[in-house]
Amino acid sequence: MMEERKIIHVDMDAFFAAVEQRDKPELRGKPVAVGFDGERGVVSTASYEARKFGVHSAQSIQVAKRLCPQLMIVLPDFHHYKAVSEQVHRIFLDYTDLIEPVSIDEAFLDVTHNKKGMPLAVDIAEDIRRRIREELHLTASAGVSYNKFLAKIASDYRKPDGLFVIHPDKAMAFVSRLRVEKFWGVGPKTAVRMHSMGIFTGEQLREVSKHHLITVFGKVGAVYYDFARGIDPRPVETEYIRKSVGCEQTFTQDISLKSAVLIELYHTVLELVGRLKRSEFIGKTLTLKVKYADFTQITRSLTAHKPLKTKADILPLAKKLLAEVEYSGSHPIRLMGLSVSNPHTEDELVRHPEWIEGSLPFED
CATH class of the missing domain: 3.30.1490.100 (DNA polymerase, Y-family, little finger domain)
Structure with a gap:
């Protein structure tokens, strides 16, 4: 019998904006957008204070300012954000070498066999979040499960500054209730296509045959078929391959x-x-x-x-x-x-x- 994997997905909360608020006291508690304040500027990251007004990433700065007139706009400093990201990564390395960076502000960790000898992945995730908070004065959300798909879903479940576990015994029930829009890899256009097929939840997705999903969505249809069953065999890949x-x-x-x-x-x-x-x-x-x-x-x-x-x-x-x-x-x-x-x-x-x-x- 194969050993059950223990996967953690760590996602920094509003990373760029949070770094700016940490480093500039005048921004703390204020609605902040990181981006270029110009006619063609776009929001890179919005603080949670700004998100309450409907400001979000990839949004025009001009639209964001109309939604939130008191919005404070900060030019991005990507070199600094990368340096902070490396500090977060060094914390990860204290627990495992099996780390797969997804982007500058999120990563998967395989802690099945971890350096601390901690039996529960949830305890490792909580300890990582504590150290990020105490050492870097930032917050992170984490998801814990037995594969990458479910760990990613779990990390989004209680953002910001949250921790959520999807236990193997409860995974099928959780996926059954999950809206297809929340499935990793299902974008707005795919969601609309699924809705037109009468698929709104994981349970309804599970009722569709693999053959039909592949016919409609191509190869990724097989991935959706597996996800609906809580299956994701992809390993945590430590070597980044540029695509x-x-x-x-x-x-x-x-x-x-x-x-x-x-x-x-x-x-x-x-x-x-x-x-x-x-x-x-x-x-x-x-x-x-x-x-x-x-x-x-x-x-x-x-x-x-x-x-x-x-x-x-x-x-x-x-x-x-x-x-x-x-x-x-x-x-x-x-x-x-x-x-x-x-x-x-x-x-x-x-x-x-x-x-x-x-x-x-x-x-x-």
């Missing part, structure tokens, strides 16, 4: 002239090439993202037969993707982004050693 590199730019003014759009596309390509070089990423799928003035957005992608690394590789493909995008004076572009994804496999790199950095150098 894409990208960049995007929100323009100070909406653009619609073809010449202006092409100029911005060119600059975006140069920025992307620089990021690919710095990250030593090798991928073959290029994606163009366009957001319009009305905040609707589209993406267009294509996959090349060789690595996308240089301006010569990327610019012609970017222009080809742009040709598929409609825009005009009445439907101008607010934001443009490019990313390279679909990293090459080890087998491909063995067959094509010239693709490896050093054999085929990046070009500006």
